[in-house]
Amino acid sequence: MIEPALESRAIAFDYADLYQAGAALPDTSRYAGLILLGGPMSANDPLPYLQTEMAVIDRAVTLGTPVLGVCLGAQLLARTLGARVYRNAEREIGWFDIHLAAGAASDPVLSGLRESETVFHWHSDTFDLPAGAELLARSDRTERQAFRYGRALYGLQFHLEVTPQMIVDWCVQDENCGDMRELSAPPDPQYNRMRLNEVARLVFGQWCDLLAWRPGLERRLRAAGEIQGVT
DSSP: OHHHHHHHTTOOBOOOOTTSTTOOOOOGGGSSBEEEOOOSSOTTSOOHHHHHHHHHHHHHHHHTOOEEEETHHHHHHHHHTTOOEEEEEEEEEEEEEEEEOGGGGGOTTTTTOOSEEEEEEEEEEEEOOOTTOEEEEEOSSOSOSEEEETTTEEEESSBSSOOHHHHHHHHHOGGGHHHHHTSSSOOOTTTTHHHHHHHHHHHHHHHHTTTTTSTTHHHHHHHHTOOOOBO
C-alpha cells in the first residue's frame, strides 16, 4: 500500500534488497527519502546487511533525509538513534488497536486518524523511545507503536502497507512457522481491510508530502540532472 501513494504523486522509486547476496547499495544521498521495511529477523541480529542499513539510516539522519521505518525498519531507526531494541513481553500478531497520543492530532503524517485505529501487527520485539523523539501511538501490548524524531523521521511498529494477499503469504512462509504455532487461528486477512486501506492512503500520502521538505536537495539535484525519488 506504499507504492500507490508514491505513484499518485509521480514519485519515482527504487528497491534495494540488501539481504540478497551481492545486492548493490545505491548512493542514498541522491534520494529524497528512504523507506525501511520489515522482516522476520531481529534488529539485534549480527547480520552485515542490517549494519549496512543502519549506516544508511545514520547518514540520512545527518543529511536530514525523510525516513519511514516500518516494523523492523522502525526498530533499526530506533537503534540507530541510540535506543534499545529488545523482546516484547508478548508477541503481537493480528488485528489490534493502536491508540494515538495527543500530539498525533497535529502531526504532519498521522493527523486525520481516529483516536484509536485497528491495524495489522506482526512483531516480537519492541524498542525504547529514542532520546528527543515524540511518541505518537501505543497499543495495549506494546507501549511504543509510532514515533517521530525531528521533523521527518518516522518509525511505525505496525503494518499499514499490507494487502490481504501479503497476510496470507506471511502465514505460510517457513520463517513464520514458529509464530503461527502460537496462534489459535491464522489472522483473517480481510478483517479490517477497507479501513486499513483508508488509513494507509492517508498516512503514506502525508509522509510522501514530506519529501519536498529536505532543504536544498531537490534544487541541487535538479540542477545536476540527477533528481530521483525514493529508495
